[in-house]
Amino acid sequence: MAEEITQKEVAALITLEKPDTFRAHFLCFLFKNKKLHGSSKEREVRLWQHNSWTASLYAVFIFKFDRKNHLIDIKTKLNIFGKTFFMGVFSILFVFFSWKLFSLYKNERFWLYTSIVGVFMILYVLFCKAVYEGEKRIQRKVFFEKLDLEIIEES
Numbered sequence: 001m002a003e004e005i006t007q008k009e010v011a012a013l014i015t016l017e018k019p020d021t022f023r024a025h026f027l028c029f030l031f032k033n034k035k036l037h038g039s040s041k042e043r044e045v046r047l048w049q050h051n052s053w054t055a056s057l058y059a060v061f062i063f064k065f066d067r068k069n070h071l072i073d074i075k076t077k078l079n080i081f082g083k084t085f086f087m088g089v090f091s092i093l094f095v096f097f098s099w100k101l102f103s104l105y106k107n108e109r110f111w112l113y114t115s116i117v118g119v120f121m122i123l124y125v126l127f128c129k130a131v132y133e134g135e136k137r138i139q140r141k142v143f144f145e146k147l148d149l150e151i152i153e154e155s
Contacts, residue, residue: 005071005147010045010063013146014038020046020060025081029056043069047143048079051135056082057128059136061143076136086128093121 016035018024028037028050038047045063057078064073078086097117104110144150 005149007040007043007045007063007065007069007071009147010047010071011038011040013047013143014040014045020048020079022080022084025056025079029081029085043067049139049142051138054131054135056085057132057135058082059132059139061139076140078132082132090121090124093124097121 013036016033016037017039018028018037019039024037025048027033028048032050032052034050034052036047036049038045040046043065045065046060047063048058048060050058059076060079062075062077063071064075066072097120101110101114101117104113107113
């Protein structure tokens, strides 16, 4: 990085100013708004962008700045609507399958059914994680290209 990235440069990427709230992410998901959303506070800029194929599983990028407004850290997190949606679907599936499994408790194949349900629940978690990580990688590349930053992969 030859020159320092400033908060003003990162904030300039925002095309639609929105707070990082459940409501903002829900509306982004509901109306399929693909603009670059974000918010800028003192020493912090948050950016996110909805993508059609990832539904609610997209990252919020949190850019941190020092007192001179130079970039010092970039973190990511799953948006609050995505977390709620993921946990809601997981909970519904868990309750539904648990109820079905309890009704089969006396069945001699109970452990087989339990194992199958367990595998499907694990696959659901892994699929969602893969979608989130893939979209995070794509968005990071786009943001870094716009800011002329190099991507240094961590081991």
